[in-house]
Amino acid sequence: MKRFELWTGLWVFTLSLVLGFTSVVGSEDVPTDDGDSDTSEVVEESLGAEVESETDVEAEEDASSEDAEEISDEEAFDLAIEDADKLNGLIDLYYNEERGTILAEIDPDQLDRLYLLVVTLSRGIGELGLVNGMPMGDFTFKFQKQGETIHLVLPNLNFRYDQSGDRGVNQAVLDRSFSDSTLYSFPILATHPDRESYLIDLTDLLVTSDLSGFQGWLGFLGYTPDLLTSYLRDVRAYPKNLEFESIVGFAGEPWIWPETLPDYRQFSLGFRYSLSELPNNPDFRPRAADNRVGYFLSAYQNLDETREANRFVRLIQRWDLKKRDPEAELSPPEKPIVFWIENTVPPEHRQAVRDGILSWNAAFEQAGFINAIEVRQMPDDADWDPEDVRYNTVRWLTTESTSFAGIGPSRVNPLTGEILDADILIDGGIARLASSQVA
Incomplete structure (x- = not known):
């Protein structure tokens, strides 16, 4: 047609x-x-x-x-947590191991409360500074609700008012003058009708986010996250802390080839996240630093009008030791500092490690304390991990080349300088090096 x-x-x-x-x-x-x-x-x-x-x-x-x-x-709410196991703890969790997802139930009174999140490498590659036990960052944060979203906010603790003026007015001035940092945002999945609590998904934060901020450095080397080989490995809930471990894969064509890998194009790292509430210890007395003695410091600027020209306040980082008998010249502490020797320390070196730790008691005696430090052995069947913030540990690691004999990172309350936890890392290569020199 x-x-x-x-x-x-x-x-x-x-x-x-x-x-x-x-x-x-x-x-x-x-x-x-x-x-x-x-x-x-x-x-x-x-x-x-x-x-x-x-x-x-x-x-x-x-x-x-x-x-x-x-x-x-x-x-x-019930549909969102369907097929998940509930873990009661500091914050109630819902863990679906099969799907590899973790949800958190945030109560209204858990909003705007200070928490401490500690990130540690639980699995490394033995070089490039990526070694087991290496600290990757400590974050003092709070959950803030805005509409249908809950934000993970790092409050700006670099500027404070200590004494002068009205507390509410001072805080308003700080809020308008210095920005906080919002590192992550969680859509509210559901609200419990009775508890009025909010359900959020932590999975992406723990597995795919760059909370520690070091993925940029790996990107500089030529590696990017490999999501197909990344997953949530372990979740534990305790009354005073939450413990998470994720395995994160990285792949690429780097311009520096790590020598410890079977194939330089891919490797996996383990990240341990320890979340605890920032303790409120009203009996702890912050102590000002003295330039004549070396300490690690927690510092901030005091904006009180009565402050002198130098606004910086420097607090020493120290353990909270109190004499059991305040009147005695020498007294055991009310609560000693306890270090656990990790079960990965070779048995032939454990006694030497124990003796080395206890030798520090001589220094504490000068401060009036007897047996300020105690040493215990971590059992082989322990139900806790060395990254758990409740335990101070001495850990053993092995690297491709010995870059340090040992380091002693600690976690501190940034408001007061109180040491909350410490983990000592000993490079096993130093023992081999010492043996070769003696021989």
Whole structure:
């Protein structure tokens, strides 16, 4: 058929439909016989049926919407945690091991409260500074709710008012003058109707986010995260802390080839996340630093108007030791400092490690304490990990080349300088080096 004939046919067909529809619509204005009246009634009934049908559909949609709202309020929480194991602890968790997901239930009174998140390497590669036990960052943070989102916020503790002025006014000045840092945001998945608690998903934070901020350095080397080989490995909940471990894969074509890998194009690191509430210890007395003695410091700027030109306040980082008998010249502490020798320390070196730790008691005796430090052996079947912030440990690691004999990172309350936890890392290579020199 020619194109002209095709278009002509379509035009005639369309025109006939229009004229036919017009005659039906205009039938009310033209006198008709009984047959035409019946036709009109049929059309009106048909149109009425369509209107009623549309009304019914709208009513069903409204009812369905109401049901959805009802589900959202009463059942969404249970649906979100379906097939997950509940772990009661500092913050209640819902762990689905099969899916590798972890949800947290944030109570209203857990908002705007200070927590400490400690990130440690639990699995390394033995070089490039990526060694087991290496600290990757400590974060003092709080959960803040904004609308349907909960933010992980690092408050700005670099500037404070200590004494002068109204506390509320001072805080308002700080809030408007110096920014906090929001490192992560969690959409609220559901709100419990009775507890009024908020359900959020921690999985991406623990597995795919760069909370420690060191992925940029790996990116400089030529590695990017490999999501297919990244997963949540372990979750534990305790009354005073939460423990998470994730395995994160990295892949790429680096310009520096790590020599410890079977294939330089891919490796995996383990990250241990220890979350605890920042302790409120009103009996601890912060102590100002003295330039004549070397200490690690916690520092901030005091904005009190009564402060001298130098606004910096430097607090020494120290353990909270108190004499059991305050009147005695020498007294055991109320609570000694306990170090655990990790079960990875070779048995032939454990006694030497123990003696080395206990030798520090001589220094504490000068401060009036007897047996300030105790040493215990971590059992082979221990149900806790060395990265757990409740335990001070001495750990043994092995590297490709000995870059240090040992380091002693600690976690500190940034508000007071109180040492909360310490983990000593000893490079086993130093023992081999010493043996070779003696031989």
